[in-house]
Amino acid sequence: MAIHVLVVDDEAGIRHLLGNILSEEQCQVETTATVLEALAKLAEKPFDLAIVDLMLPEIDGLQLAEAIQVLDPGTPVILITAYGTAAFEGMASHPAITHYVHKPFDLEHLLTIVRRCLARRRRELGLPA
Numbered sequence: 001m002a003i004h005v006l007v008v009d010d011e012a013g014i015r016h017l018l019g020n021i022l023s024e025e026q027c028q029v030e031t032t033a034t035v036l037e038a039l040a041k042l043a044e045k046p047f048d049l050a051i052v053d054l055m056l057p058e059i060d061g062l063q064l065a066e067a068i069q070v071l072d073p074g075t076p077v078i079l080i081t082a083y084g085t086a087a088f089e090g091m092a093s094h095p096a097i098t099h100y101v102h103k104p105f106d107l108e109h110l111l112t113i114v115r116r117c118l119a120r121r122r123r124e125l126g127l128p129a
Contacts, residue, residue, distance in 0.1 A: 003118060004045065007031040008038045008064060009053040009080070014103075018051060021107060022114070033057075035064050039071075046072045049117050054081035065096035074124055076117035080105065 005027045007018045015031040022029045030047075032038045035058040041047075050068050052061040065077040076098040099113045122128070 003027045003049070004047045005029045005114075006038060006041060006047040006050045008035070008050065008056065008061070009033065010056055011053070014053070014080075021111065025111065025114070035059050038064060039067060042068060042071050047075060048121055049076050049078070049114065051078045051080060051114075054079055054083065062094060062096065065094070069096045074121070076121055078110075078113060078117065 003026065005022050007015055007022070007029060009015050009018070009031075010033045012033070015033065019029045019031050027049075030041055032041060035056055038050075038052075047068075050065070052064050052068075054061040056064065061079050061081070065079060068075050068077055077096060079097050079100040080103055081100065082103040098117055101110055101113065
């Protein structure tokens, strides 16, 4: 069964890097730079995981995470950001966010989080690991 991951980041380099790394993990990855494109993709099909940048052009990543939970409750959302302020730490405990990762991120650490999120999602859906 294919694992579908959505990556939303306005930085092309981050989208490319995450797309390549996650493809090596046998994930089918779709990337987008905008919230509107992300919402269109989410309307087309469910995703097993979303990786979302906090600072996006139209709305912030937290608002997109909330929209993802409305469209497909329980979808794990990893929020990534270059900002490490105390305010962000508070946002990271938001119920729409599963995990958060600071940029620049350690790829192995991020992959560990991705694997945990996907394993949890599969358990919640009653699918084999």
